Amino acid sequence: MxxxxxxxxxxxxxxxxxxxxxxxxxxxxxxxxxxxxxxxxxxxxxxxxxxxxxxxxxxxxxxxxxxxxxxxxxxxxxxxxxxxxxxxxxxxxxxxxxxxxxxxxxxxxxxxxxxxxxxxxxxxxxxxxxxxxxxxxxxxxxxxxxxxxxxxxxxxxxxxxxxxxxxxxxxxxxxxxxxxxxxxxxxxxxxxxxxxxxxxxxxxxxxxxxxxxxxxxxxxxxxYSPSYLFLLPAVVFMALGAGLMGYAYFIKPERLHTLILGSALTLLGFQILGFGISARVYAVKEGLDEPTRLTRFFMRYSILEEGLLVGGLMFLVGVFLGIYIFLEWSSSGYGALFMLREAVLVLTLTTLGLSVIFFSFFISIYMLKGEH
Structure with missing residues (x-):
């Protein structure tokens, strides 16, 4: 029996x-x-x-x-x-x-x-x-x-x-x-x-x-909980970083150190966000988690092209701003440069742009065998 x-x-x-x-x-x-x-x-x-x-x-x-x-x-x-x-x-x-x-x-x-x-x-x-x-x-x-x-x-x-x-x-x-x-x-x-x-x-x-x-x-x-481990801290860091940058750039321009801190938090937040999204997509692809609106968005075939477009625009804006700073420096005879706020913005935009580009490539690797 x-x-x-x-x-x-x-x-x-x-x-x-x-x-x-x-x-x-x-x-x-x-x-x-x-x-x-x-x-x-x-x-x-x-x-x-x-x-x-x-x-x-x-x-x-x-x-x-x-x-x-x-x-x-x-x-x-x-x-x-x-x-x-x-x-x-x-x-x-x-x-x-x-x-x-x-x-x-x-x-x-x-x-x-x-x-x-x-x-x-x-x-x-x-x-x-x-x-x-x-x-x-x-x-x-x-x-x-x-x-x-x-x-x-x-x-x-x-x-x-x-x-x-x-x-x-x-x-x-x-x-x-x-x-x-x-x-x-x-x-x-x-x-x-x-x-x-x-x-x-x-x-x-x-x-x-x-x-x-x-x-x-x-x-x-x-x-087991990438939303709390990655996504929540990422959103907090990015929101705080963007807020500090806006405050230091538009309201208190003398707060250079605040601007630098805001830039660092923004970049750190984006890196953590990339880890979190990658973890969620990986879990769905391996059958460890159910798809959500977030993962469905980043699992689309076109996410690479969209990421290249957004990241490329950010990078180009940073590069053009950098060229503007260089021309200003050149016209002043290559002396002392008093455009540190703009230089921090260039650093932030170009780094973010490149991060978006490479993140788009990375997340698209998961979709190599997906539907076209």
Missing amino acids: EPEITVVLPTMNEEEAISIMLPRIKGVLERMGVPYEIVVVDKSTDRTPEIAKSMGARVIMQEGKGYGDAYLTGFRNARGRFIVMMDPDGSYDPGDIPKLLEPLFSGEADFVMGTRLKGEMDDGAMPWLHRRIGNPLLTWILNFLFKAGISDAHCGMRAIRKDALEKLPLQCKGMEFASEMVIEAARRGLRTVEVPIRYHPRIGESKLSSFRDGWRHLRLMLL
């Missing part, structure tokens, strides 16, 4: 915990009266795989490395319609498995997240830094960037329908897999609910590295 439920357990040197947790997990599943399997994805140097096999689990040796890689391996080998994820170190309570599965059984949800922060947490189960700062902060950032609407983004006890899981293009191999799964579920429109769970002190030594793993989660979220 094909299993209805697959419980995936990633293990690495958990021989003490696995001998305690497997009987408890099996007991809960047997009381539910639903066909099940337990898949242990192992990368141990101790007796963990032997113990798991002796207790009836299907053991798959992990060829790669990392938390995410273990789950991806387990998912590929899962046969159940519903998949339960949990760490086998004793921190998660097998008694909560039915609560996680109920919204899936009833059709209320596609993806169920446990939440430790709204459930029962034993003293010492989670370090103060994780409970009060790290986890809430990273969860807030994830919710802000991706509108996931959850309270505990890094809870490792989860359940998902296998057909819903197959819609998620999960690729991360490390701890950031936990964030990737939530992000992709939100982006793909999976119905996600949270259920409060219990959280206990783990059995054995923790393998987490607070700052390294926290950075990996933050790094992933930033790379």
